[in-house]
Amino acid sequence: MYGRKVKLRFFFVILTLLTLFLTVFLILKSLEKNVVYFQSPSEIKALSEIKKNKIRVGGMVKINSISMKTKEINFIITDFENEINVIYSGVVPNLFTEGKGVVAEGYLKDKNFFLATKILAKHDENYMPPEVKAALQEK
Amino acid sequence: MFSLIGYYSLVFGLLFSFLIVLLSIKNFRDKNILNDKIISLTFFQLFFVIMSFLGLIASFINSDFSNETVFNHSHTTKPLFYKISGTWGNHEGSLLLWLLVLTLFIFIFLLRSKDQTKQYRILTLLFQQIIIIGFFIFIIKTSNPFNYIFPVPKEGLGLNPILQDPALAIHPPILYLGYVGSSIIFSSTLAATSLGYISREWAKHIKKWVLVSWIFLTFGILLGSIWAYYELGWGGFWFWDPVENVSLMPWLALTTLFHCILVLEKRLILTSWVIILSISTFALSMCGTFLVRSGILNSVHTFANDPERGLFILIFLFCLIFLALFIFFFFHRVQNKDTNSFFWLSKETSILINNWFMMYFLSVVLIGTVYPIFLEVLSSEKISVGPPFYNKLIIPFLIPFLFAMAIGPKLKWIKSNLENKLFLIIFFIISLFLSISITRNLNSSFLINTVLIASAFYLFLITLRDFVINKFKNLSQTIAHFGFSLLILSILLNNIFSTEIITNLKIGETFRSEKFNINFEKIEQQNKQNFRSITGKFNIKNSNGTSEVLNPELRIYNQPNIVTSEADIKMNMFTDKFMTMNLVQNQEHFNIRYQVKPFMIWIWISVMLISFGGIITFFKKKYEK
Numbered sequence: 101m102y103g104r105k106v107k108l109r110f111f112f113v114i115l116t117l118l119t120l121f122l123t124v125f126l127i128l129k130s131l132e133k134n135v136v137y138f139q140s141p142s143e144i145k146a147l148s149e150i151k152k153n154k155i156r157v158g159g160m161v162k163i164n165s166i167s168m169k170t171k172e173i174n175f176i177i178t179d180f181e182n183e184i185n186v187i188y189s190g191v192v193p194n195l196f197t198e199g200k201g202v203v204a205e206g207y208l209k210d211k212n213f214f215l216a217t218k219i220l221a222k223h224d225e226n227y228m229p230p231e232v233k234a235a236l237q238e239k
Numbered sequence: 240m241f242s243l244i245g246y247y248s249l250v251f252g253l254l255f256s257f258l259i260v261l262l263s264i265k266n267f268r269d270k271n272i273l274n275d276k277i278i279s280l281t282f283f284q285l286f287f288v289i290m291s292f293l294g295l296i297a298s299f300i301n302s303d304f305s306n307e308t309v310f311n312h313s314h315t316t317k318p319l320f321y322k323i324s325g326t327w328g329n330h331e332g333s334l335l336l337w338l339l340v341l342t343l344f345i346f347i348f349l350l351r352s353k354d355q356t357k358q359y360r361i362l363t364l365l366f367q368q369i370i371i372i373g374f375f376i377f378i379i380k381t382s383n384p385f386n387y388i389f390p391v392p393k394e395g396l397g398l399n400p401i402l403q404d405p406a407l408a409i410h411p412p413i414l415y416l417g418y419v420g421s422s423i424i425f426s427s428t429l430a431a432t433s434l435g436y437i438s439r440e441w442a443k444h445i446k447k448w449v450l451v452s453w454i455f456l457t458f459g460i461l462l463g464s465i466w467a468y469y470e471l472g473w474g475g476f477w478f479w480d481p482v483e484n485v486s487l488m489p490w491l492a493l494t495t496l497f498h499c500i501l502v503l504e505k506r507l508i509l510t511s512w513v514i515i516l517s518i519s520t521f522a523l524s525m526c527g528t529f530l531v532r533s534g535i536l537n538s539v540h541t542f543a544n545d546p547e548r549g550l551f552i553l554i555f556l557f558c559l560i561f562l563a564l565f566i567f568f569f570f571h572r573v574q575n576k577d578t579n580s581f582f583w584l585s586k587e588t589s590i591l592i593n594n595w596f597m598m599y600f601l602s603v604v605l606i607g608t609v610y611p612i613f614l615e616v617l618s619s620e621k622i623s624v625g626p627p628f629y630n631k632l633i634i635p636f637l638i639p640f641l642f643a644m645a646i647g648p649k650l651k652w653i654k655s656n657l658e659n660k661l662f663l664i665i666f667f668i669i670s671l672f673l674s675i676s677i678t679r680n681l682n683s684s685f686l687i688n689t690v691l692i693a694s695a696f697y698l699f700l701i702t703l704r705d706f707v708i709n710k711f712k713n714l715s716q717t718i719a720h721f722g723f724s725l726l727i728l729s730i731l732l733n734n735i736f737s738t739e740i741i742t743n744l745k746i747g748e749t750f751r752s753e754k755f756n757i758n759f760e761k762i763e764q765q766n767k768q769n770f771r772s773i774t775g776k777f778n779i780k781n782s783n784g785t786s787e788v789l790n791p792e793l794r795i796y797n798q799p800n801i802v803t804s805e806a807d808i809k810m811n812m813f814t815d816k817f818m819t820m821n822l823v824q825n826q827e828h829f830n831i832r833y834q835v836k837p838f839m840i841w842i843w844i845s846v847m848l849i850s851f852g853g854i855i856t857f858f859k860k861k862y863e864k
Contacts, residue, residue: 123599127606127632134628135611138621156623168743168828170750190741191473191832194802197824 136205141182150208157184157214158203166198177202177214188216242306245294246385249335252287252342253375255280260368263361273357277364278349284371285342292339295384296326304395307386308332314397314798316769324408325398330548331384333411337528338374340419341367348423348448355444362430363423369562370422373555381548397798400770406466414459414486418524420452421489424496425521428514429563433570437514442504449500450853453493457850460486465843469806474739474817474834476842479629484608485527488601492520495597502587505652509591514571518563525556530608582654589647596640603632634691637727641694644720645701648713666704670696681735692731698724715859719852725845729838736837743828750831756780757833770794775820775829789833791820815839 138156157177165176172189175198186204196202196219206216259280266274295308299322304310312329313322326332345367352360378384401407424445431441463486464476477483496516502509529552582588607624614620646663674693678685702721709717740757742750750757758778765772773793780786792805802822809816814837821830 123602127603130628130632131606131610131624134631135622135624138623166823166826168823168826168830170743170748170828173743173823173830191819192821192823192830194804194821196821 140179141184142179145182156203156205161198161202163198184214186214186216241294241297242385245291248287248291252284255284256368256372263365267361281346285346288339288342292335299326305391307388308384310392310395312398313395321403327411328402331382334378335384340415341371344423359430363426366426366429377551381551400796400801400803401470406462410462413455417452417456417459421521421524423448424517428517429566433566437510439504442500446500449497454850454853456490461846479626481608484604485530488604489520489523491597491601492523495594498590502590514567522560585655586650586652589643593643638694641698645698666700695724695727715852715855719849722845722848729841732838738835740833742831744831745827754782770796789818791818
């Protein structure tokens with residue numbers, strides 16, 4: 101009933117839609133696995149179980165909490181209500197200072213210890229990571 | 240004083256916009272030739288914007304702190320060069336630069352399009368003026384660079400020290416030339432669509448503009464990347480940071496558009512696709528401005544978190560896109576002559592296939608950049624998307640992409656068959672062999688790396704052969720594709736063979752490992768114009784007996800009081816040795832990072848080759864005329 105051209109075009113449209121769906125599905129699927137969630141020390145305290153995936157913890161670096169050794173750097177992130185110990189070996193950004201905002205990325209060992217793989221560099225002394233600001237404001 | 244001149248020039252510029260619009264509409268109806276007055280008016284508009292911009296520069300040079308922008312971003316002890324570059328190192332100034340480039344481009348467009356019809360030129364001018372007026376109002380209403388403060392402060396707040404750098408001083412203007420260049424493409428496409436002038440001649444004419452913005456965008460991204468490499472001290476060149484993605488997206492769209500326009504010029508097909516791409520390139524550039532300026536993305540580029548600004552750009556962008564789509568749907572007629580006649584093996588098919596791949600890369604980057612923002616608005620959950628996401632989704636698809644890039648240019652237009660099949664196969668075997676010889680000692684992800692390197696080598700060898708055999712035929716394309724294969728190769732080898740040591744050392748201590756020993760000898764302190772410098776001296780003894788001295792530096796700026804690390808990089812043709820040092824308050828240990836990165840310089844060279852390919856087309860076009 102329909103010409104060959106119409107059939108072909110119909111086929112083409114179906115194929116395009118299918119690829120489109122597949123692409124979006126693929127992207128979203130992989131997004132799910134690679135997303136890093138942000139949590140504050142208080143939120144970590146309230147966790148019921150320790151998950152194995154990568155997260156970000158943000159807050160203030162507690163005054164007098166930084167101690168440096170050859171292999172690692174230890175410090176405490178606080179949101180003035182709860183705090184968490186961070187163990188880190190890697191590059192510290194220039195603006196990493198006691199009493200300033202910080203975001204650490206890594207894995208939770210338990211509710212009190214966080215193994216950081218990265219500390220995020222911030223570019224401005226007045227700058228506070230928005231997540232940290234929000235987390236502090238909730239208090 | 241200068242601020243006043245600047246401000247009034249800006250207002251005059253806006254008035255000229257309205258004059259131009261009125262005169263153009265009148266001219267569009269009656270006479271047959273373009274009224275010369277329009278060109279003069281456009282020139283005056285450009286003149287006033289330049290005056291305004293110079294006014295701002297003069298305020299910066301004079302450290303006129305009665306100007307709010309200068310107060311917020313400058314300081315008397317800052318070197319002259321950075322006082323000038325500070326002009327566009329902030330939100331207000333950089334928007335003024337946008338406006339400057341917008342008016343500059345439309346003026347050049349009018350001068351360079353004398354062989355086009357009057358209607359087309361006027362319509363392009365009108366569409367461009369809509370954008371220009373939008374930006375005028377945006378600047379004057381929400382981000383006036385000439386705000387006055389009283390009482391006049393004695394000293395300014397200073398420019399963020401990591402922006403005080405030569406590469407970053409010229410990065411924004413170059414990038415903007417690319418971004419804003421897409422506005423001309425946008426206006427011209429809309430004009431051509433509404434006049435039914437999407438044709439071979441149009442493609443030939445607009446191709447130059449696409450190339451110009453593409454070249455500038457490529458260079459702009461390169462500069463930003465080089466800067467990030469040596470200034471941020473992370474030792475990488477691309478971090479999939481949202482701000483970087485935002486410049487990559489228009490680049491991908493522009494590259495796709497350029498290839499499509501070639502097809503349009505030769506075969507008069509893909510017209511709708513070209514229009515859609517032109518619109519999306521400009522929309523992505525605007526989106527980039529919106530995302531970066533609105534404070535949604537936080538980075539060094541975020542100058543102020545002002546929701547009003549973001550909202551304005553967003554509404555403006557929606558209006559423009561709506562207008563564009565309206566024109567596209569109601570005015571665009573497909574010339575149904577030889578459309579749909581795609582033969583599966585032809586140049587246009589291979590270009591189309593790679594177009595789809597580019598669109599896929601674009602959507603991956605877009606989703607990765609935008610998804611966290613949406614999620615936060617919808618569910619107030621805060622997430623970030625990192626490099627693994629992009630690597631996983633983009634890298635595997637590079638393999639067919641590279642093959643199509645190698646074989647596509649070998650095909651003919653309309654209908655073709657593969658000649659010289661034998662040498663294509665032989666080259667493939669050679670590249671596979673080369674690749675295995677490199678990756679044979681790898682433990683992890685052997686397969687994907689081997690195939691990737693092989694496909695990059697394949698493109699590398701085939702384009703190299705083209706140099707030898709075809710000499711100057713298609714030279715620009717060969718160079719650009721060759722550059723791309725070199726880029727992928729150097730990135731891959733760099734990733735695989737980089738080594739990195741991160742440790743904390745006191746002065747006098749030595750770090751020992753199998754490959755090398757790092758001895759921290761001493762530090763030296765010096766006072767410079769607006770910072771204090773601490774330079775470390777590190778002696779590195781490699782296990783093969785060679786040794787070198789690296790001197791990373793720390794700069795403690797006076798205003799604002801910020802510490803920055805200056806990496807010390809020993810560069811040669813094969814490897815970069817990269818070292819940064821950092822100091823943590825009240826600690827004796829210095830945080831040291833030492834990296835050996837092979838083929839780093841080839842990443843920069845290959846990107847330069849890619850844009851050089853574009854530049855050559857330009858000269859060739861002139862030469863042929």
